[in-house]
Amino acid sequence: MKIKKFHGASMPEAMAKVRSDFGADALILSSKVIKHGGFLGLFKKEMTEVVAGMDPDVRVERKKPQRPVPLPNAENNGGQQKILDELSHVKALLQKDAPGSHPLSPKMDQLARYLTSRGLKEEHVQNLLSSIDEKYEPLSRKEEIKKTAVEELTVMMEELPFGHVFQKRYVHLFGPTGVGKTTTLAKLAGDAVLNKGWTVGFITTDTYRIGAVEQLKTYAGILHAPVEVAYNMDDYRKAKENLKGVDLVFIDTAGRNYRNHTFIKDLQEIIDFEEEADHFLVLSLTSKYVDMQTIYENFSSLPLGKIIFTKEDETLTMADAVNLMLEKRLGAAYITNGQDVPDDIQTVSAGNIASRLMKGYTDEGSS
Ligand SMILES: Nc1nc2c(ncn2[C@@H]2O[C@H](COP(=O)(O)OP(=O)(O)OP(=O)(O)O)[C@@H](O)[C@H]2O)c(=O)[nH]1
Ligand SMILES: [Mg+2]
Known part of the structure; x- marks a missing residue:
């Protein structure tokens, strides 16, 4: 060679x-x-x-x-097959990377342009096109392309953890200011009380914003649930003691500028991360990708479980959420899509996210 x-x-x-x-x-x-x-x-x-x-x-x-050439024995057959597999892999790479060497079919080009315009990073678009190219005969119908793209995007995300089942007693939500932490907590608690028949309690450590405790108390009042306020770790532990009798405890935290590391340290001083708890990072789908990345990175010192993405109703695309999850190898538990408590929240799977990303595809251009 x-x-x-x-x-x-x-x-x-x-x-x-x-x-x-x-x-x-x-x-x-x-x-x-x-x-x-x-x-x-x-x-x-x-x-x-x-x-x-x-x-x-x-x-x-x-x-x-x-x-087909008859091969003398199974070992040789394996060797020849390996070379052929490698060749087809290299061919795919060359076709993908050499500019202009393998022009995309108009339909695949349309798919690439749709996803790129939505904000999906080029490397993910390329990976998607390569796997469609490798696995399928040329596709021509838009519906067929959409279905295939959803399937392949799902495969790209299938190793990430998605969805959520309440198995731990404490649920912490963290995230930047105004992303919808308190509203999301109320939605989760509302669902637990109204649809599952569980008892819930709240702890808030948000003593920074005027009205934050009142906001939580309003939701708690509707659910007849107790609220404890914690200013420090001692209060936090006492609050947990006071809420021993309820099935689930939802912990609200203050929205801070988490691009700043000190605020992460503040959280560690007030919240007991040893606890048997689910920890969710709440990010708004309306945020810029680079900001989401920085916030995620700053939180990575904490034992984060999954992400909750909010405000789907205020954006056209999930692409940056997909970029972030693929880059950080972290999945999402829920997506919220409106201000109504408790209805505007859904658990998510890789398939849901892929469908959401491809949602506008058939509406655009001709079929
Ligand atoms: N459109 C839309 N608005 C939402 C959604 N979730 C929350 N909101 C709104 O976002 C605003 C802020 O919500 P909060 O729950 O107070 O946000 P927060 O993260 O607790 O805010 P801070 O505690 O101040 O950091 C409110 O007006 C909510 O009604 C959503 O999914 N879609
Ligand atoms: Mg809040």
Whole structure:
């Protein structure tokens, strides 16, 4: 096998060189980002290095008419199959990365443009198109493309944890100001009392905002549920003691600017994270992606369970939520979609999220 290193300013550029030297049958042996050039160790540029191999025999083989060749034994069969699998993988990579080498069909191009316009990151769009390309015959009907995209997006998220079942006694909600923490807590508590027949209590540690305790007391009053206010860890522990008799305890926290680390420390000083509790980070779907990322990263020192995304009704797209979940490998428990307590909340699965992302697809353009 002939082996050679290729360099490019980006992966597509390096792959284009591989393709031009070795053709579509090249085997990619490794790829990495390297630092190159510079002066006295400074100003080095990042480059992509791809090590590719080309087996001359395999190239000749592929040029012959395609017909099954009987193999002497099962071991050889496995070896040939492995090469063919690798070739088809490399072909997919080359087709994907070499600009203009494999133009998307108009329908797939429409799908890519729909998802990109919604804000799904290019790497996820590419992954989706590659898996559709690998697994399916060319698709032409819009409904069929939508269904397939939902299935494949679901597969991309299927290893993340989704949904929620109440198994722990304490439920903590954290998140930036005004994202809907208190309203969401009231929705969850309302569902527990009205639909499941459980008893609930509330603890609030939000003693920063005027009216925050009153807001929670209003919801608690409707549910005939007790409310405890905690200013510090001692109060918090006492509050838990006082609420021993209820099935579930919902803990509201103050909305702070969690781009600032000190506020995370404040939370740790008041809340007992050792406790048998579910911890949810509440993020609004209307937030900017970069802000969601920073907030998530700042919270990553806490034992976060899943995310609750709010205000779906105020946005056109779930794409940034999907970008965040795929990047951080964290799933979502609930999505809220309105101000009505307790109705405007739903548990979610990977499939729901994928359907939501593809919701506007058939409404746009011709079928
Ligand atoms: N449109 C819409 N509004 C929502 C949703 N959830 C909450 N809200 C509204 O968002 C506003 C803020 O809600 P809160 O529950 O007070 O938010 P919070 O995160 O507790 O706010 P702080 O405690 O001040 O940080 C209220 O007007 C809610 O009615 C939702 O899913 N959709
Ligand atoms: Mg609140």
